[in-house]
Amino acid sequence: MRQKSSQRHGGSETGQPGEPAVWRVSVRVIPNAARSAVEELPGGELLVRVPVPPVEGRANEAAREALAEYFGVAVSRVQLLSGARSRRKIFQIRR
Numbered sequence: 001m002r003q004k005s006s007q008r009h010g011g012s013e014t015g016q017p018g019e020p021a022v023w024r025v026s027v028r029v030i031p032n033a034a035r036s037a038v039e040e041l042p043g044g045e046l047l048v049r050v051p052v053p054p055v056e057g058r059a060n061e062a063a064r065e066a067l068a069e070y071f072g073v074a075v076s077r078v079q080l081l082s083g084a085r086s087r088r089k090i091f092q093i094r095r
Contacts, residue, residue, distance in 0.1 A: 031059040
């Protein structure tokens with residue numbers, strides 16, 4: 001998966017000059033996909049496909065893992081802020 005440009009999503013804090021330390025990203029999750037994938041949609045929203053069902057938070061956890069890989073951070077740095085039971089979610093990624 002390709003690395004996300006740090007200037008695409010605004011952060012509320014700053015890390016390195018010109019690079020936000022915290023991003024809030026709008027995500028649409030597609031469960032039961034053939035494979036994991038993350039792609040950017042027009043308008044900056046991310047589409048995250050995960051190969052697990054939306055049962056007992058498994059799709060949310062798979063989406064966290066996919067976003068962590070996409071942004072190049074540890075899974076512990078990706079937090080679901082809202083949308084636990086919705087396909088549309090807001091995640092926070094800390095650098």
